[in-house]
Amino acid sequence: MKNISKYPEKNTWLTLLERPVLEKKDLRNTVGEIFLKVKNEGDSALKEFSEKFDQVQIDQFLVSENEIESAIDEVSEDLKTAIKQAKENICKFHLTQKSEKKEIETTEGVVCWRESRAIENVGLYIPGGTAPLFSTVLMLAVPAQIAGCKELILCTPPQKDGSINPAILFTAQLCAVTKIFKVGGAQAIAALTLGTESIPKVDKIFGPGNQYVTQAKQLAMEYNVAIDLPAGPSEVLVIADETANPEFCAADLLSQAEHGIDSQVIFISTDEVIFNETLKEIEKQVAELSRNEIAKVAIENSQFILMNSISEAIEMSNSYAPEHLILSIENPRNYIADITNAGSIFLGNYTPESAGDYASGTNHTLPTNGFARNYSGVSLDSFVKKITIQEISKTGIQNIGKTIEIMAAAEGLTAHKNAVSLRLKSLKNEI
Amino acid sequence: MKNISKYPEKNTWLTLLERPVLEKKDLRNTVGEIFLKVKNEGDSALKEFSEKFDQVQIDQFLVSENEIESAIDEVSEDLKTAIKQAKENICKFHLTQKSEKKEIETTEGVVCWRESRAIENVGLYIPGGTAPLFSTVLMLAVPAQIAGCKELILCTPPQKDGSINPAILFTAQLCAVTKIFKVGGAQAIAALTLGTESIPKVDKIFGPGNQYVTQAKQLAMEYNVAIDLPAGPSEVLVIADETANPEFCAADLLSQAEHGIDSQVIFISTDEVIFNETLKEIEKQVAELSRNEIAKVAIENSQFILMNSISEAIEMSNSYAPEHLILSIENPRNYIADITNAGSIFLGNYTPESAGDYASGTNHTLPTNGFARNYSGVSLDSFVKKITIQEISKTGIQNIGKTIEIMAAAEGLTAHKNAVSLRLKSLKNEI
Numbered sequence: 029m030k031n032i033s034k035y036p037e038k039n040t041w042l043t044l045l046e047r048p049v050l051e052k053k054d055l056r057n058t059v060g061e062i063f064l065k066v067k068n069e070g071d072s073a074l075k076e077f078s079e080k081f082d083q084v085q086i087d088q089f090l091v092s093e094n095e096i097e098s099a100i101d102e103v104s105e106d107l108k109t110a111i112k113q114a115k116e117n118i119c120k121f122h123l124t125q126k127s128e129k130k131e132i133e134t135t136e137g138v139v140c141w142r143e144s145r146a147i148e149n150v151g152l153y154i155p156g157g158t159a160p161l162f163s164t165v166l167m168l169a170v171p172a173q174i175a176g177c178k179e180l181i182l183c184t185p186p187q188k189d190g191s192i193n194p195a196i197l198f199t200a201q202l203c204a205v206t207k208i209f210k211v212g213g214a215q216a217i218a219a220l221t222l223g224t225e226s227i228p229k230v231d232k233i234f235g236p237g238n239q240y241v242t243q244a245k246q247l248a249m250e251y252n253v254a255i256d257l258p259a260g261p262s263e264v265l266v267i268a269d270e271t272a273n274p275e276f277c278a279a280d281l282l283s284q285a286e287h288g289i290d291s292q293v294i295f296i297s298t299d300e301v302i303f304n305e306t307l308k309e310i311e312k313q314v315a316e317l318s319r320n321e322i323a324k325v326a327i328e329n330s331q332f333i334l335m336n337s338i339s340e341a342i343e344m345s346n347s348y349a350p351e352h353l354i355l356s357i358e359n360p361r362n363y364i365a366d367i368t369n370a371g372s373i374f375l376g377n378y379t380p381e382s383a384g385d386y387a388s389g390t391n392h393t394l395p396t397n398g399f400a401r402n403y404s405g406v407s408l409d410s411f412v413k414k415i416t417i418q419e420i421s422k423t424g425i426q427n428i429g430k431t432i433e434i435m436a437a438a439e440g441l442t443a444h445k446n447a448v449s450l451r452l453k454s455l456k457n458e459i
Numbered sequence: 460m461k462n463i464s465k466y467p468e469k470n471t472w473l474t475l476l477e478r479p480v481l482e483k484k485d486l487r488n489t490v491g492e493i494f495l496k497v498k499n500e501g502d503s504a505l506k507e508f509s510e511k512f513d514q515v516q517i518d519q520f521l522v523s524e525n526e527i528e529s530a531i532d533e534v535s536e537d538l539k540t541a542i543k544q545a546k547e548n549i550c551k552f553h554l555t556q557k558s559e560k561k562e563i564e565t566t567e568g569v570v571c572w573r574e575s576r577a578i579e580n581v582g583l584y585i586p587g588g589t590a591p592l593f594s595t596v597l598m599l600a601v602p603a604q605i606a607g608c609k610e611l612i613l614c615t616p617p618q619k620d621g622s623i624n625p626a627i628l629f630t631a632q633l634c635a636v637t638k639i640f641k642v643g644g645a646q647a648i649a650a651l652t653l654g655t656e657s658i659p660k661v662d663k664i665f666g667p668g669n670q671y672v673t674q675a676k677q678l679a680m681e682y683n684v685a686i687d688l689p690a691g692p693s694e695v696l697v698i699a700d701e702t703a704n705p706e707f708c709a710a711d712l713l714s715q716a717e718h719g720i721d722s723q724v725i726f727i728s729t730d731e732v733i734f735n736e737t738l739k740e741i742e743k744q745v746a747e748l749s750r751n752e753i754a755k756v757a758i759e760n761s762q763f764i765l766m767n768s769i770s771e772a773i774e775m776s777n778s779y780a781p782e783h784l785i786l787s788i789e790n791p792r793n794y795i796a797d798i799t800n801a802g803s804i805f806l807g808n809y810t811p812e813s814a815g816d817y818a819s820g821t822n823h824t825l826p827t828n829g830f831a832r833n834y835s836g837v838s839l840d841s842f843v844k845k846i847t848i849q850e851i852s853k854t855g856i857q858n859i860g861k862t863i864e865i866m867a868a869a870e871g872l873t874a875h876k877n878a879v880s881l882r883l884k885s886l887k888n889e890i
Contacts, residue, residue, distance in 0.1 A: 110865040117565035117859070124561040125573070132555050134548035134820035142556070145799050147833050159870045195869055231833040252689070254833040258680070273885070279878035286874040318873045364848065368576050375850040378882055382875040383851055386866045387859045389565035390847040402578050402662040402685040404845040414835040416821040417795065419806040420814055428548070428818045434541040435817045438626055439590045442749045443717040444813040447710040451809055454704070 032307075034334040044331065045348045047260075047292060047397060055243040063218045063247055070224035077215040082156075084186050089226045091192060091208040099197035111162065111199055114387040118170045121389030125408035126174070137424025144412040146176040147254075149228065151220035152205070153235030156185035156212050160193035161236075167391050167406065168234045169203030175411035180205045181230055183220060185212020213237075217244035221251045232256070234393070234406065256406050260397025263292035264381055265350035267341045268306065270299040272356035273377050277302070278309035280354055283382050285326035286319040292396075293330035294348065296341045303334050342366050349400040352381045371400045425451050463738075465765040475762065476779045478691075478723060478828060486674040494649045494678055501655035508646040513587075515617050520657045522623060522639040530628035542593065542630055545818040549601045552820030556839035557605070568855025575843040577607040578685075580659065582651035583636070584666030587616035587643050591624035592667075598822050598837065599665045600634030606842035611636045612661055614651060616643020644668075648675035652684045663687070665824070665837065687837050691828025694723035695812055696781035698772045699737065701730040703787035704808050708733070709740030711785055714813050716757035717750040723827075724761035725779065727772045734765050773797050780831040783812045802831045856882050 036044055065073040071089065078086045131141040152168040154161055165182070172180050182205045184192055192210060200208050209227055211219060217237075221244075223229030232254040233245055242259040249255060264284035268277050277295065284293050297303040310327060314320050335341045338357055345353055349369035357363070360375040367373060371394030372384055384390045393406035420428075429452045436444035467475055496504040502520065509517045562572040583599045585592055596613070603611050613636045615623055623641060631639050640658050642650060648668075652675075654660030663685040664676055673690040680686060695715035699708050708726065715724050728734040741758060745751050766772045769788055776784055780800035788794070791806040798804060802825030803815055815821045824837035851859075860883045867875035 106865050107869050110862040110869075113566075113859065113862045114866060117569065120563055120565045121571045124563045127558070130555040132551055132820070134551045135544075138548065138814070138819050140552045140820045142838070143795065148799065159872060161870060163866060163870060249689070252829060252833075254830075258683070275881050275885070276878070279874065279881050283872070283874040283878045286872060313874075313877065316873075317877070318871065323874060361850070364574065367846070368579065369844075370846050372847040372849070375848065378853050378856045379849055379851040380856075380863075380878040380882065382863050382867055382872075382878045383569070383856070383859065384847070384849055385863075385875060387862045388569050388849050388851065389563070389571045390849055394847075395844075398683060399685075400844065400846075402683075402844065404843075405847060407573070407845065407847075409840065409845075412835075413800075413826075413831065413833065414838065414840075415798070415801050415831075416803040416815070416825075416836060416838075417806065418803070418810055418815055418819050418821055419792070420810040420819065422809050425809045425811075425814070428544065428814065431541040431544045431818045432811075432813050432816075434537050435545060435594060436813055438538050438541075439592060439594060440749065441590060441714070441717060441813075442747075443710065443714040443744075443754060444816060446744065446748070447707070447714045447811040447813045450706050450710050451811065454706070 031330060032332045035336060036333060041344055041347055045294065045344070048290070055240060059214045059240060059243045059247055062214045063222065066215055066218035066224065067222045071226050074211050074215050074219060074224060077213065078211060081213050082185050084188055084190050086186060086190060086210050089209045089211050091197065091210060096197050096201050099194035100201065102194040103198045107195060108198065111166070111202065115166055115170060115202060117387055117389035118166055119174065122171045122174050122408045135424065135427045137421040137427055138418070140416065140418045142414045142416050144414050146178070147231050147411055147413060148177060149179040149181065149230040150177045150411060151230035151233040152180060152182045153216060153233060153237055153241065154182060154184040154196060155237045155241065156187070160196050162195040162199040163386050163392065164235060165196060165199040165203060167393050169200065169205050171406065171408045172411050173204050175408055177411055179228060179230070181220060181228060182208045183211050183216035186210040214240040214244035217241055217248055221248040221253045256393060256410055257395055257403055258399055260399065261290040261292060262287045263351040263396055264354065265294040265296065265345050265348060265352070266354040267338065267345065267357060268295070268297040268299065268302050269338060269357040270302060271358045272302050274302055274305035274309045276377055276380070277306045277356055278313050280380050281310060281330070282313055282317065282323050283380070284352070285323040285330065286317060289322055289325040291326040293326055294350065295330070296333045296335055296344065298335055298338060298341060300334060303332065307332060338363060339366065345370070349398045351394045351396040351400060354381060369400045371395045371405050422455055426455060462761060463763045466767060467764060472775055472778060476725065476775070479721070486671060490645045490671060490674045490678055493645045494653065497646055497649035497655065498653045502657050505642050505646050505650060505655060508644065509642060512644055513616050515619055515621050517617060517621060517641050520640045520642050522628065522641060527628050527632050530625035531632070533625040534629045538626060539629065542597070542633065546597055546601060546633060548818055548820035549597055550605065553602045553605050553839045566855065566858045568852040568858055569849070571847065571849045573845045573847050575845050577609070578662050578842055578844060579608060580610040580612065580661040581608045581842060582661035582664040583611060583613045584647060584664060584668055584672065585613060585615040585627060586668045586672065587618070591626050593626040593630040594817050594823065595666060596627055596630040596634060598824050600631065600636050602837065602839045603842050604635050606839055608842055610659060610661070612651060612659055613639045614642050614647035617641040645671040645675035648672055648679055652679040652682045687824060687841055688826055688834055689830055691830065692721040692723060693718045694782040694827055695785065696725040696727065696776050696779060696783070697785040698769065698776065698788060699726070699728040699730065699733050700769060700788040701733060702789045703733050705733055705736035705740045707808055707811070708737045708787055709744050711811050712741060712761070713744055713748065713754050714811070715783070716754040716761065717748060720753055720756040722757040724757055725781065726761070727764045727766055727775065729766055729769060729772060731765060734763065738763060769794060770797065776801070780829050782825045782827040782831060785812060800831045802826045802836050853886055857886060
């Protein structure tokens with residue numbers, strides 16, 4: 029924990045909070061070749077890649093009903109109850125994101141509104157590795173189901189024995205995922221982009237993944253498939269005043285740090301006692317974590333900053349644009365209006381980031397790497413398109429017709445003008 | 460007009476409505492070099508590119524107050540009034556897109572909601588060329604202003620004499636654009652992405668452009684700048700029954716056709732008389748258009764399809780996912796629910812596409828090239844991020860704490876669990 033700054037000058041902030049430049053290995057060619065092979069050879073390419081990258085032989089990519097049934101039996105009742113409570117809260121929160129139809133008559137006889145339609149086919153990618161991210165299944169499949177997406181296609185890499193973690197399968201069936209495929213990595217993204225004999229092509233791909241998956245999602249966009257968000261390592265910024273609890277602050281910082289050695293962890297306090305005690309608490313707590321090797325590295329790279337005021341701390345946070353922002357301060361609601369850039373905000377001492385990661389109801393797929401400046405996290409909006417609709421009456425076109433004619437003529441588009449002129453003429457003849 | 464199909468079999472639809480594959484010239488290297496030069500040399504690179512590509516020498520990129528004042532004098536009163544009416548309608552419609560804060564208590568003591576924040580710095584690109592697209596200035600700057608974006612930076616290529624079309628300048632000042640720069644092409648996008656001595660770096664870039672601009676916007680994303688929409692040629696699909704007016708249908712098809720030789724124009728009718736008369740009307744009207752050479756080519760490539768029923772026509776339209784969909788049919792509102800993929804829908808005989816292009820209030824920046832399957836058009840949403848916020852009370856964390864602990868443990872994330880356990884423990888001690 030070497031990165032301690034006390035009352036830094038404003039002109040040093042940018043450097044202080046500079047994110048490590050992600051070493052963008054040029055995986056474009058590697059991933060491009062995977063796409064090409066999946067395009068040409070379909071399932072057989074997927075088989076080859078599974079053997080090569082995951083060291084597992086898969087004959088049937090589609091997870092069978094039987095496999096799902098056994099998985100349901102394997103998951104403990106406690107975990108099932110927990111997943112169900114989380115699902116219910118995620119469902120409640122995302123239901124508030126439905127938008128009502130609002131018709132407006134912009135000019136007499138000119139009525140406009142928007143309607144939402146589900147994106148029909150969505151691909152949900154759930155990475156493998158050490159942690160079975162069934163919580164991400166909830167975060168993607170629940171809003172997809174509320175939106176009314178027709179096909180929810182989930183891809184996740186098989187374990188060495190060819191199976192999928194039961195909690196992932198349980199959660200997927202609970203959220204009405206249509207089909208689950210045992211395939212991971214860039215080849216899974218290629219399959220969702222291009223379609224194979226087994227795996228259907230989708231319209232939009234969601235979910236986290238390693239650098240190959242990230243590159244593959246970028247390539248998917250060149251094939252006209254949309255993606256959820258650009259990727260980056262996870263981040264938390266905690267602002268604490270004298271009312272904060274150092275034990276809780278340390279725990280929140282560490283729960284970010286355990287994600288990966290590239291996790292970004294920033295602590296800003298206006299109170300030197302809280303500041304020092306939090307530093308001590310981290311030392312104490314980190315030893316007991318199962319992923320303490322990872323957390324230690326992330327903490328070494330983290331920033332601990334003492335500042336003069338909450339408003340200054342928020343100004344600094346806005347310039348950093350954190351994925352998660354925890355306000356462990358008195359009356360945190362008073363400061364919300366000042367926050368311009370953040371993925372998700374956690375208010376007060378009893379709102380840990382892990383609540384949002386799992387069960388409060390908010391979505392944990394959030395903009396990282398400074399993308400909180402220009403992107404929202406995943407929400408119901410991510411699974412729908414909004415279509416604009418307009419209906420103009422005879423009166424309406426008489427009211428705005430001249431305006432359109434003048435503007436179209438000034439832009440040199442006579443056919444655009446003519447489409448209105450002919451209608452106005454026919455109405456004159458009617459009278 | 461060779462592409463006439465009568466009652467095509469469903470298995471031929473996909474081929475029939477296949478879009479021409481856009482010849483993606485590999486401009487990545489060319490545009491990449493422009494970015495590099497702008498990054499290293501700033502304004503002096505922009506000067507060089509303006510001389511090279513636009514054959515104009517620019518000493519000051521920023522449009523001066525004087526230039527804006529003279530432009531305002533040059534625009535006719537008629538055009539000013541028209542632009543103002545259009546602005547008012549666009550403003551009214553986009554104001555309906557503001558989302559109200561909806562707090563929800565997902566579990567007792569767990570409160571979640573979303574708040575919108577403007578994307579602070581936005582870049583608006585307005586292409587040069589034959590048509591001065593001041594209407595696009597309205598479509599981008601009005602929602603940016605409503606969203607509360609701080610900096611609205613407009614870039615547009617200068618004319619040969621170094622000036623900007625007065626209607627563009629008039630509209631920009633009317634919509635409170637912060638700064639206008641005389642620079643176009645890939646170098647303008649590079650400047651907005653990277654910043655130069657004159658031009659500030661932005662968070663998101665909006666607006667249409669040629670293939671260099673399109674490629675530059677793609678590259679901008681690799682520099683963490685967001686963009687509005689992927690690009691493609693403009694499209695209209697008209698569905699007409701026996702109540703349609705062939706004169707109007709022809710005019711609507713032609714107003715799409717005049718955009719460019721690659722414009723996609725599709726006409727589907729359930730009535731053979733209307734079908735044939737529309738074909739005749741096109742021949743008649745096309746001759747009189749100022750851009751008839753362009754329109755003729757686009758019409759040659761267009762599709763005219765006779766079908767059995769409106770519901771079949773809508774099914775076909777859904778599979779094509781048109782940017783603009785005109786329903787020149789009886790009781791068009793009855794069919795809206797069946798439409799799953801479209802950018803914007805125009806209902807009835809008095810709602811020409813050009814109304815939406817200019818003055819009804821809807822946005823004309825819409826998804827083309829099949830992107831209506833997975834993207835919405837530009838709206839107020841495009842200029843904001845939505846931040847999720849949560850506040851959990853002591854009761855709240857007691858209600859969902861166990862759920863979080865179980866889920867975090869099952870994902871192997873003990874620090875996530877610990878952040879909750881410590882809080883639950885402290886509450887037990889309180890009692």
